[in-house]
Amino acid sequence: MSILTSLQLILYALVWGLGCAVHREERPALLHWLGFALLAALQAALVAWRPEGPVWLTHTGSNVATVFSLAFAGRGVLVFLRLRPPDALWFGLPLLALGVLLFIGPAATSARVGAMAFFNALLLGAVFMQARPAFLAEFGRRMAWIATLPVLAQLALNLFFVGWGLLQLPLDITGAQAVPTATWAVALVSAGTFNFLFIFLVALRLLNRLREQASRDALTGVANRRAMQERLHLEWERARRYGRPLVAIAVDVDHFKRINDQHGHAVGDRALQAVAQALQAQVRETDQLSRLGGEEFLVLMPQAQVAQEGQRLAERLRAAVAALELRGAAGAPITLTASFGLSESQPDDADREALLRRADQALYAAKRRGRNAAVRWSAELAGATD
Ligand SMILES: Nc1nc2c(ncn2[C@@H]2O[C@H](COP(=O)(O)OP(=O)(O)OP(=O)(O)O)[C@@H](O)[C@H]2O)c(=O)[nH]1
CATH class of the missing domain: 1.20.1070 (Rhopdopsin 7-helix transmembrane proteins)
Incomplete structure (x- = not known):
């Protein structure tokens, strides 16, 4: 034995x-x-x-x-x-x-x-x-x-x-x-x-x-595009079933290319990390912040209305990015702002991508209006792209 x-x-x-x-x-x-x-x-x-x-x-x-x-x-x-x-x-x-x-x-x-x-x-x-x-x-x-x-x-x-x-x-x-x-x-x-x-x-x-x-996104630690798609699928189905709208806020850092060009890629990376942190600090546990790639982020807000919680959060996010104090390699201050496009799921949406498309259209409108702004999607923006 x-x-x-x-x-x-x-x-x-x-x-x-x-x-x-x-x-x-x-x-x-x-x-x-x-x-x-x-x-x-x-x-x-x-x-x-x-x-x-x-x-x-x-x-x-x-x-x-x-x-x-x-x-x-x-x-x-x-x-x-x-x-x-x-x-x-x-x-x-x-x-x-x-x-x-x-x-x-x-x-x-x-x-x-x-x-x-x-x-x-x-x-x-x-x-x-x-x-x-x-x-x-x-x-x-x-x-x-x-x-x-x-x-x-x-x-x-x-x-x-x-x-x-x-x-x-x-x-x-x-x-x-x-x-x-x-x-x-x-x-x-x-x-x-x-x-x-x-x-x-x-x-x-x-x-x-x-x-x-x-x-997870390797640079910033927030959810990546894949995780966002999974969450979007879930929340979009839930929104349709219970008739509670889902809000998407598309975020794009303004003139990010200049930061890379003037201060180098490493400083650009640090700036993206700081932006992700600033955004994350504002969103609720039940919301999801993801990095879609480059300097683009997305916030999903389940059970929210764009005209109320959506608009309020976008304004807070905008202010949080603008308040970031970053310094370049030589100690020079870096000004950072971001633009925001908001949309809300609609009962007649053919698919969940429609929500993201509208958020993107609103984001382009914010860029056209001079950046550092949050724009809510409206029917006039449909079809307008940069
Ligand atoms: N440092 C760093 N840069 C990145 C990363 N991913 C994308 N970029 C850079 O982000 C920049 C995006 O530039 P554009 O899409 O032209 O946009 P922009 O300069 O932010 O201008 P607007 O969006 O029009 O305000 C490019 O220079 C990319 O090389 C990354 O992971 N790290």
């Missing part, structure tokens, strides 16, 4: 090792779990070596390996969650366990197993307390429960052994009876759950990050 467990853990170690090679960002956590799997495999192999092997290794050594393997697993979880593990605890406890187990020696079985289980329980409790809020925040309640199960199973097993050690119960934990079988089953299942769960979570985090990157 224990030699099979050892082999299984070596396979886990192989997976973590491969993970370290290909996934740099998570390498610190994966290295911890590689250490965990190797030490747990060592522990199982030492147990398999009983009764032929030297007792200091097969008994005391296997207990020490167990405590250290849990320390690696737990500290790895904290590193994975970007938490700061208190090192006095995570290095101090295993070292203290080593000292205590050496002091007890291999012969005093109940004291030795009880002491090992006590340190294991402390480590499990510590990781549970520190990791749970961050875990819940990133992966949600369902995943937190799945992650909690192997910890609780391990904790229960270790508390049982602490009790066993303290009370000196007449149980044989080394033979083939119910208790050792249950011990191995809990150890195997919890190690397996732990490994598969965290392999899954590493992949899930990667997937979430890729999704996030696919919908």
